[in-house]
Amino acid sequence: MAEIRVRIAGTGQELPGSPMKVDLCRTYRAWVERYDTLTPSDREALRARRDALPRRPLLSVLMPVYNTPEPLLREAIASVRRQIYPDWELCIADDASTDPTVAAVLEEESRADHRIRIVRRPVNGHISAASNSALELATGEFAVLLDHDDLLREHALLLVAEEILANPEATLIFSDEDKIDETGERFEPYFKGGFNPDLLAAQNCISHLGVYRIDLMRRLGGFTIGLEGSQDYDLALRVIEHSPPTSVRHIPHVLYHWRAVPGSTALRIDEKDYAADAMRKGLEASLKRRGLKARACPSLQPPFLHLRPRLEAWPKVTLILSSRGEPAKLSDTLASLRRSTARSFAEVIVTCPVASSSALAKAAKGWRNLRLLPLDGGPASLRNAAARAATGEVLVFLDEDIKPMHRIWLPELVRQSMAPGIGAVGARMVTANGLVRYAGYRLGGESHGTAAYAGQYIGMVGPGGRAVLRQTVSSVSVSCMAMRRDRFMEARGFDENLPQALHDVDLCLRLAVLGFRCLYTPLAQMVCRDAAPPTPEAEAEALRARWGDALAEDPYYNPNLTLETTDAALAFPPRRTPFRYPQDEPQPNVDSPCLV
Numbered sequence: 001m002a003e004i005r006v007r008i009a010g011t012g013q014e015l016p017g018s019p020m021k022v023d024l025c026r027t028y029r030a031w032v033e034r035y036d037t038l039t040p041s042d043r044e045a046l047r048a049r050r051d052a053l054p055r056r057p058l059l060s061v062l063m064p065v066y067n068t069p070e071p072l073l074r075e076a077i078a079s080v081r082r083q084i085y086p087d088w089e090l091c092i093a094d095d096a097s098t099d100p101t102v103a104a105v106l107e108e109e110s111r112a113d114h115r116i117r118i119v120r121r122p123v124n125g126h127i128s129a130a131s132n133s134a135l136e137l138a139t140g141e142f143a144v145l146l147d148h149d150d151l152l153r154e155h156a157l158l159l160v161a162e163e164i165l166a167n168p169e170a171t172l173i174f175s176d177e178d179k180i181d182e183t184g185e186r187f188e189p190y191f192k193g194g195f196n197p198d199l200l201a202a203q204n205c206i207s208h209l210g211v212y213r214i215d216l217m218r219r220l221g222g223f224t225i226g227l228e229g230s231q232d233y234d235l236a237l238r239v240i241e242h243s244p245p246t247s248v249r250h251i252p253h254v255l256y257h258w259r260a261v262p263g264s265t266a267l268r269i270d271e272k273d274y275a276a277d278a279m280r281k282g283l284e285a286s287l288k289r290r291g292l293k294a295r296a297c298p299s300l301q302p303p304f305l306h307l308r309p310r311l312e313a314w315p316k317v318t319l320i321l322s323s324r325g326e327p328a329k330l331s332d333t334l335a336s337l338r339r340s341t342a343r344s345f346a347e348v349i350v351t352c353p354v355a356s357s358s359a360l361a362k363a364a365k366g367w368r369n370l371r372l373l374p375l376d377g378g379p380a381s382l383r384n385a386a387a388r389a390a391t392g393e394v395l396v397f398l399d400e401d402i403k404p405m406h407r408i409w410l411p412e413l414v415r416q417s418m419a420p421g422i423g424a425v426g427a428r429m430v431t432a433n434g435l436v437r438y439a440g441y442r443l444g445g446e447s448h449g450t451a452a453y454a455g456q457y458i459g460m461v462g463p464g465g466r467a468v469l470r471q472t473v474s475s476v477s478v479s480c481m482a483m484r485r486d487r488f489m490e491a492r493g494f495d496e497n498l499p500q501a502l503h504d505v506d507l508c509l510r511l512a513v514l515g516f517r518c519l520y521t522p523l524a525q526m527v528c529r530d531a532a533p534p535t536p537e538a539e540a541e542a543l544r545a546r547w548g549d550a551l552a553e554d555p556y557y558n559p560n561l562t563l564e565t566t567d568a569a570l571a572f573p574p575r576r577t578p579f580r581y582p583q584d585e586p587q588p589n590v591d592s593p594c595l596v
Contacts, residue, residue, distance in 0.1 A: 026569070026570060026572055028178075028186065028187060028188075028189055028570065029185075029186070029187075031570045031572065032186055034572070034573070035572075035573055035574055036253075036254060038154065038155065043084065043154075046084050046155050046158055047084060049158065049162070050084055050085055050086075050158055050161075053161065053162070053165065054165065055165070056085070056086075056087040056161060057087065057140070057141045057142065057161055057164050057165070058087050058088070058089065058139065058140035058141055059085075059087065059088045059089075059140050059141070059142050059143075059144050059157050059160060059161065059211075060088070060089050060091055060137075060138035060139065060140035060142070060143050060144065060214065061080050061088055061089070061090045061091065061143075061144045061146050061152075061157075062091050062093075062131060062134040062135055062138065062143050062144065062145055062146065063076065063077075063090060063091065063092045063093070063134060063146045063147070063148055064092075064093050064095055064127050064130030064131045064133075064134055064147075064148065065092055065093065065094050065095065065097065065102060065106070065130070065148045066094070066095040066096075066097050066102075066124070066127075066130065066148070067097045067098060067099045067102060068097075068102060068148040068149055069149070070101050070102075070105055072148070072149040072259065072261075073102065073105055073148060073149070074105060074109075075149075075151060076146065076147075076148055076149055076150060076151060077090065077092075077105075077109050077116070079151040079152045079153075079154070080146070080152060081113055082154045083152065083154060083155075083156065083157045083158070084154055084155050084157075084158050085155075085157040085158035085160075085161055087157075087161070088115060088140075088144075088157055089115045089116075089117055089137075089138070089139065089140060090113075090115060090116045090117065091117050091119075091134040091135070091137035091138050092106060092116065092117065092118050092119070092134060093119050093120075093121060093130045093131070093133035093134040093137070094106060094118065094119070094120045094121060094130075095121050095124050095125060095126070095127070095129070095130035095133075096120070096121050096122065096123050096124040096125075103120065106118050117137045119133050119134070119136070119137055121133055125225075126228045127223075127228050127229075127231060128223040128224060128225050128226070128227065128228050128231045129223075129225060131145075131222070131223045131231065132222045132223050135214075135217065135218070135222050135223070138214055140214060141164070141213065141214060142160070142164060142173070142211050142212060142213055142214060143211065143212045143213075143214050143217060144156075144157065144160065144209065144210075144211050145208075145209070145210045145211075145212070145232060147258075147259070149259040149261065150208070150256065150257060150258055150259050151180065151256070151257040151259070152209070152255065152256060152257075153253075153254065153255045153256070153257070155255075156175070156209060156255035156256065159175070159251050159253065159255060160173055160175075160209075160211050160251070160255075163249050163251055167246075167247070167249050169244075169246065169247045170213070170247050170248075170249045171212070171213045171216055171239055171242070171243040171247040171248065172206065172210070172211065172212055172213070172236065172239050172240065172243060172247070172248045172249070173209075173210075173211040173248075173249045173250075173251065174192070174206045174207070174208075174209060174210050174211070174248075174249075174250055174251070175208070175209040175250070175251040175252075175253060175254070175255035175256060176189065176190060176191050176192055176251070176252060176253055176254045176255070176256075176558065176560065177189070177190050177207060177208040177209065177254060177255070177256040177257070177258055178190065178254050178256075178257060178258070179257065179258045179259075179260045180257040180258070180259055180260065181260050182261060186257065187260075188260075189254060189463075189560075190207070190463065190464050191252070191254075191463065191558035191560045191561050192205055192250060192252075192464070192558060193205075193250070193554070193555065193556035193557050193558055194250045194555040194556060195245055195248040195249075195250060196471055196472045196556055197240070197245070197472060197517070198307070198470055198471045198472040198517065198519055199466070199469060199470075199471035199472065200236070200237070200240070201283060201296075201305065201307040201470070202299055202304050202305050202306060202307070202465075202469040202470055202471065203304045203305070203464065203465065203469065204230070204232065204233040204236065204279070205464070206232070206233070206236040207232065207233075208256035208258055209251075209255045209256040210232055210235075210236065212235065212239055213239075216239060216242060216243075217235070217239070220235075220238050220239065220242065222235075223235060224238075224282070226278075227278040227281060227282050228274065228275075228278060229274045229275030229276075229277075229278045229279075230275050230276075230278035230279040230281075230282050231278070233278075233279055233282055233283075234278070234282035234285070234286075237282060237283065237285075237286040238286070238289075241286065241289060241290060252558055252559050252560060252576060253560075275303075276302075276303035279303070279305070280296050280305060283296045283305060283307075284296050287307075292309075292419075292420065293309065293310040293312075294307050294308060294309045294310055294419070295307075295308045295310065296308075299465075299468065299469055299470070300461075300468040300469075300522055300523070301461050301465040301468045301469060304465055304469055306469075306470050306523060307470060308415060309415045309416060309418060309419045310415075311414075311415060311418060314343060314414075315392070315393035315394050315414065315418065316345075316346035316391060316392040316393045316394070317343075317345035317346055317392045317393070317394045317395075317396060317410070317414055318345070318346055318347050318348075318349060318386075318390035318391065318392030318394070318395050318396070318485075319337070319345055319347070319348045319349070319396050319398060320349050320351065320383060320386040320387065320390065320395055320396065320397045320398065321333065321334075321348060321349070321350045321351070321398050321399075321400055322350075322351050322379055322382065322383065322397070322398070322399055322400060323350050323351065323352040323356075323360060323400045324352075324353070324400065325352055325353045325355065325356030325359075325360065326356075326400075327356075327359045327360055327362065327363035328363070329400055329401070330350065330352075330360055330363045330364065330400055331363040331364075333398075333400050333401070333402070333403065334348075334363070334364060334367065334370075336403040336404065337404070340403070340404035340405075340406065340407055340409065341404070341407065341409075341410050342407040342408065342410070342411060343410050343411050343414070345369075345392070345396075345410070346369065346391055346392045347369045347370070347371065347390070347391060347392065348367060348369060348370040348371070349370075349371050349373055349386045349389060349390060350364065350370065350371070350372050350373065351373045351375060351382035351383065351385070351386050352372060352373070352374055352375075353374070353375075353376055354374040354375065354376050356374075357372055357374035360372060371389075373385060373386055373389060377496075377499070378496065378499025378500055379478075379499065379500060379501075379503070380494040380495060380496045380498060380499050380500075380503040381494075381496045381499065383397060383478070383493075383494055383503075384493045384494050384496065387485065387488055387489075387493060390485060392485060393484065393485055393486075394414050394417055394418065394482060394483070394484055394485065395482065395483055395484075395485050395488055396410070396413060396414075396480075396481070396482045397478050397479075397480070397481045397482075398479070398480055399478075399479040399480070399528075399530075401528060401529040401530040402429070402479060402480055402526045402527070402528060402529075403526065403527045403529070404524075404525075404526055404527075405430075405525040405526060405527055406525065408523060408524070409427065409524040409525065409526065410524075412521055412523045412524040413425050413427065413480075413482035413521070413524045414482060416470075416482070416519055416521050417482040417483050417484055417519075418484065419519075421515070421516060421517055422483075422516060422517055422518075422519050423483060423487055423491070423508065423511030423512070423514070423516030423517060423518050423519075424476050424481050424482070424483045424504075424507065424508055424511060424516075424518045424519070425476065425481065425482045425483065425518070425519045425520075425521060425524075426438075426440060426473070426476025426477055426480060426481055426518070426519070426520050426521070427480040427521065427524035427525065427526045428468075428520070428521070428522040428523075428524065428525050428526070429477070429479065429480060429525075429526045429527070429528045430458050430525065430526070430527060430528070431527070431528055432527055432529065434457060434458045435454075435455055435456065435457060435458065436453045436454055436455065436456045436457070436458055436460070436467070437451065437454055437528045437532075438451040438452070438453075438454060438477055438479070438528075439451070439452045439453045439454075439462075439467050439520060439522065440452045440471075440473035440474075440475070440476060440520035441473065441474060441475035441476060441477065441504075441505060441508075442473075442474070442554050442556075442557055442563075442566075443474045443475070443505075443550075443551050443552075443553070443554040443557070444551070444552065444553055444554045444557060444563045445552065445563040448502055448505065448535065448540045448543050448544065448551065449475055449502070449505045450563070450566055451477070451532075451566060452467070452473075452566060452568075453467045453566055453567060453568070454566040455566055455567075456566065456567050460567075462567075462568055463561075463568050466568075467522070468522045469522065470519065470520065470521050470522065470523070471519070471520055471556070472517045472518065472519060472520075472556055473518055473519070473520045473556055474508065474509070474512070474518065474554050474555065474556055475504065475505045475508035475509065475518060476504065476508060476518050476519070476520060477504055478494075478503070478504035478507075479526075479528070479532075480524070480526050481504060487511070487516060490514060491507060491510050491511050491514060491516075492510070493507070494506075494507055495507070497542060498539045498542060498543065499539075500533070500535075500536055500539060501533070501535040501536065501539055502535060502539050502540065502542075502543045505543065506543060506546070506547075509547055509550065553575070559571070559574055559575035559576040560574040560575075560576075563575075
């Protein structure tokens with residue numbers, strides 16, 4: 001074990017808990033050595049898989065080049081020539097490099113391998129124009145994007161070809177990635193989840209390796225001139241606009257090494273200011289094309305973005321507050337809501353035990369738009385009853401131990417819940433001592449749902465900044481959940497066969513079957529005062545019986561990340577055999593009883 005000290009950026013102060021113990025045997029270097037280094041037998045097995053392919057689609061690797069240092073250029077080209085999969089062409093566009101060694105290297109490499117095709121642009125046009133010149137050379141089915149100083153793993157194109165054959169409708173394929181320094185050390189992996197449309201509105205979660213169907217690329221006009229620095233992000237947005245979600249495929253393996261050198265955004269994300277500006281412009285253009293009324297705003301983790309939907313009119317909102325019958329706690333919660341709510345709402349419905357209704361009525365005195373709903377039963381049945389009685393267009397479910405941290409919590413939840421395609425929206429919940437209680441639910445393994453990043457410091461942004469970015473998640477917590485009432489009713493409400501817990505997870509899974517996404521937004525931040533009660537094992541078993549293998553692997557999480565802790569640390573070992581990608585996806589059992 002080694003000790004590290006963590007300081008808060010810009011303050012010089014150590015984070016509470018420093019120095020921390022770090023197990024060097026569980027670092028990324030150790031993970032790579034154990035699970036992500038090809039052996040001779042691995043290569044032999046991969047070659048056998050290649051030889052067994054029923055057909056081998058031609059892959060066109062597009063590489064725009066400009067004044068690339070000779071060693072880096074040669075390494076990038078060599079990474080293509082080393083591919084286990086041989087059916088590729090390397091289409092290189094030299095963007096009028098002023099360094100004569102670039103032309104000499106390209107000439108030499110093209111003579112050595114007939115699959116390398118070169119075009120020299122007469123004038124420098126920047127990366128979008130150069131990428132379009134490379135695209136003009138391509139004769140393959142799919143384009144594989146490679147920067148002029150980055151590296152492909154030697155099995156990258158084989159796994160891409162297998163994915164194409166397994167999913168003939170694929171239009172875009174992306175993989176995990178990491179970074180590589182000048183010494184060849186691999187670091188800072190980004191293990192991505194499956195296609196996440198809402199996270200894509202915050203960051204380029206496609207990035208490297210990106211593989212695109214060429215006929216669709218050409219139909220859309222290739223790379224956009226004027227969005228240099230974020231041209232790949234813009235391309236991904238435009239391709240996805242013309243693709244069903246099932247045609248966007250993720251390969252959960254590191255297939256790309258992003259070179260971290262001075263001046264590269266791999267080293268510092270703000271190295272190129274124009275890239276962040278181009279990203280925002282690309283997203284705004286996509287919103288306009290899709291007719292979505294929303295603004296691309298700064299996120300909690302610049303330069304990433306936060307999508308803020310625009311509303312034509314403020315809808316009626318019903319707050320449904322679940323009380324366990326403690327007058328002092330209800331009074332405290334209502335006072336907090338009054339102080340922290342910038343927008344008016346139609347009504348507050350408080351569900352409570354019948355025996356405590358008189359005492360609670362005194363605690364709620366002075367609230368003209370508040371109704372008590374005295375009923376005995378489990379939380380699921382009480383929440384369903386409140387939803388039936390509500391007059392609001394948007395329902396916001398709250399536990400009585402929740403307090404808003406700021407005044408934008410309700411506008412944020414309501415705006416997001418009214419967006420097209422959105423089912424339930426969940427907030428970021430933290431404890432009074434600065435720890436994350438919940439940032440969306442994560443499915444997987446034997447668990448019925450893990451609170452993502454629970455117990456981590458509030459300043460932790462998570463891998464790729466995901467702890468503080470708006471994104472699609474498998475489930476959100478009913479402790480603070482907003483959704484349109486009509487969608488709640490369409491999903492038949494909470495399952496009263498799961499009376500105490502997990503009815504939120506079950507509802508979110510049923511919303512997904514109906515085609516609605518569940519959303520986590522970190523801009524709605526709430527303080528939790530009480531610990532979550534334990535989940536009855538009978539309810540956990542009932543949930544597993546209904547959903548089966550659909551609970552085994554979260555589509556928005558990565559099998560290379562652990563299910564043992566909440567912090568998205570590396571999995572030792574990963575849950576998928578290295579260099580393999582199972583084609584059979586788990587199918588849920590959606591034959592649930594009528595609930596509302």
